[in-house]
Amino acid sequence: MNPATERDHRCGFVTVAGRPNVGKSTLVNRILGRKLSITSNRPQTTRHRILGIATSGTSQIVFVDTPGIHRGRARALNRYMNRVASRALIGADLVVMVVEASGWTPDDDHILERIGAEAAPVVLALNKIDRIKRRETLLPMLAETARRYEFAAMVPVCARTGENLDRLRSVVEMHMPIAPPVFPEEQLTDRSDAFLVAEIVREKLIRRLGQELPHRLTVETERFVEQERRTLINVLVWVERKQHKAMVIGKDGGRLRDAGIAARRDIGRMLGHPVHLEIWVKVREGWSGDERALRGLGFAE
Ligand SMILES: Nc1nc2c(ncn2[C@@H]2O[C@H](COP(=O)(O)OP(=O)(O)OP(=O)(O)O)[C@@H](O)[C@H]2O)c(=O)[nH]1
Numbered sequence: 477m478n479p480a481t482e483r484d485h486r487c488g489f490v491t492v493a494g495r496p497n498v499g500k501s502t503l504v505n506r507i508l509g510r511k512l513s514i515t516s517n518r519p520q521t522t523r524h525r526i527l528g529i530a531t532s533g534t535s536q537i538v539f540v541d542t543p544g545i546h547r548g549r550a551r552a553l554n555r556y557m558n559r560v561a562s563r564a565l566i567g568a569d570l571v572v573m574v575v576e577a578s579g580w581t582p583d584d585d586h587i588l589e590r591i592g593a594e595a596a597p598v599v600l601a602l603n604k605i606d607r608i609k610r611r612e613t614l615l616p617m618l619a620e621t622a623r624r625y626e627f628a629a630m631v632p633v634c635a636r637t638g639e640n641l642d643r644l645r646s647v648v649e650m651h652m653p654i655a656p657p658v659f660p661e662e663q664l665t666d667r668s669d670a671f672l673v674a675e676i677v678r679e680k681l682i683r684r685l686g687q688e689l690p691h692r693l694t695v696e697t698e699r700f701v702e703q704e705r706r707t708l709i710n711v712l713v714w715v716e717r718k719q720h721k722a723m724v725i726g727k728d729g730g731r732l733r734d735a736g737i738a739a740r741r742d743i744g745r746m747l748g749h750p751v752h753l754e755i756w757v758k759v760r761e762g763w764s765g766d767e768r769a770l771r772g773l774g775f776a777e
C-alpha cells in the first residue's frame with residue numbers, strides 16, 4: 477500500500493441483521509461477488525455468524541451475516557440462533573438492517589429496538605424492490621420508514637439482481653473508520669472449507685424438503701481429506717426421528733442422491749477441483765432441543 481492510501485484506508489465490521497428470510501445472506505453474497513452463505517426460501521436458513529470479507533484497494537469491509545432474529549424461543553437451537561445474532565451486534569462499526577420493501581412488520585420493530593440499543597449507526601436496506609410493481613410507491617414508503625428511527629441512510633436494493641448494491645456498498649464504506657486491514661487481502665471468510673461444505677449440503681437438502689424438516693436437520697463434516705487430485709469428504713446429516721431419515725433419503729434414495737449431486741457440483745466449484753462426497757443420514761433424537769447435543773454438533777459461539 478502506498479502512503480496516501482494507507483492514510484485513507486478504511487476497515488470495519490458491518491453486521492447484517494434482520495428478520496429471517498428477508499435476504500441477508502443473498503445480499504452479503506452479492507456484495508462479495510461469491511456465494512459464501514447458504515440461502516433458501518425457508519426462514520431460519522442461516523444458523524451461524526459468518527464473516528464475508530470484502531477487500532478493495534481502499535477498504536476492507538468485514539460483513540457479518542447473522543441468523544434471522546425471531547421470536548420462537550422454544551428450542552435450544554432457536555435460542556442459540558437469536559443469541560448469535562444479538563452478540564454480532566455488539567461492537568459492530570455499522571449495522572445494516574435488512575427489511576422487505578413490501579412492508580414494515582411488528583417483528584421489524586422488535587428487531588430495530590434491539591439494534592438501536594447498541595451504539596453503532598444503522599443503515600436500512602429495503603430489499604426485494606423487484607417485487608414492488610409501482611416504483612413510485614417507494615418514496616412515500618421511505619418517508620414513512622424514516623420516521624421510525626434515525627437511520628444513517630436508507631437504501632432500496634434488490635439483492636437478487638444486485639440492483640443498487642453499489643450504492644449500499646459505498647454508503648457502508650463511508651461509515652467505516654480509517655484503519656488498516658485486519659485480514660490478509662485474499663481471505664474471504666473466517667470459516668473453514670469443512671464448515672462451508674456442510675452448509676452447502678444443508679442448503680441442497682433444505683431446498684428439497686417441506687416446511688418443517690429443514691429446522692430438524694443439521695449437517696456435520698466428518699472427514700475432509702485433501703488428496704493430490706481430489707478431496708474425500710464424508711458428511712453426516714443428523715435428523716431427530718426415523719421418519720425424518722426416510723424423508724431425507726426419499727423414495728429409492730432419490731432425494732439424497734439429487735442433493736448430493738448438486739452439493740458435489742458446488743463444492744467442486746468452491747474448492748476448484750473434483751470431490752468424492754459421501755453423505756450418511758443418522759438419527760439423534762431431540763438434538764435441536766438439547767444444549768449439550770448442540771455443542772457436540774458444532775454449535776459453539
Ligand atoms: N424477489 C427477491 N427475492 C429475494 C431477494 N433477495 C433475496 N431473495 C430471496 O429471499 C429468500 C431468502 O433469502 P436469504 O438470503 O436466504 O434470506 P436470509 O435473510 O439470509 O434468511 P435467514 O438466513 O433464514 O435469516 C430466498 O429465496 C432469496 O432468493 C430480492 O432482492 N428479490
Ligand SMILES: [Mg+2]
Nearest residue numbers: 500501521522
Ligand atoms: Mg441467511
